[in-house]
Amino acid sequence: MIVIKLLVTEEDLDLLKDFxxxxxxxxxxTQEELYNYYKFLLSLQKVSKEGSEES
Structure with missing residues (x-):
C-alpha cells in the first residue's frame, strides 16, 4: 500500500477515483477519525523506517 498526501481539484479527484x-x-x-487517520500514517512511517534499517 502506498499512501500519498496531495491537494487536487474536484475534477482531478473524480478522475483519480475512476482509476x-x-x-x-x-x-x-470527525476528530476521532482524523486522529485515527494520522495514527495510521505514523504507524506506516514507523514500519517503513524499521524495514529500511534492516537492509
Missing part, C-alpha cells in the same frame, strides 16, 4: 484510487478528505473527518 481506483481511495481517498480520505481530511476536511470531512
Amino acid at each position: 481506483g484510487f481511495i481517498f480520505w478528505d481530511e476536511r470531512k473527518l
Whole structure:
C-alpha cells in the first residue's frame, strides 16, 4: 500500500477515483477519525523506517 498526501481539484479527484484510487478528505473527518487517520500514517512511517534499517 502506498499512501500519498496531495491537494487536487474536484475534477482531478473524480478522475483519480475512476482509476481506483481511495481517498480520505481530511476536511470531512470527525476528530476521532482524523486522529485515527494520522495514527495510521505514523504507524506506516514507523514500519517503513524499521524495514529500511534492516537492509
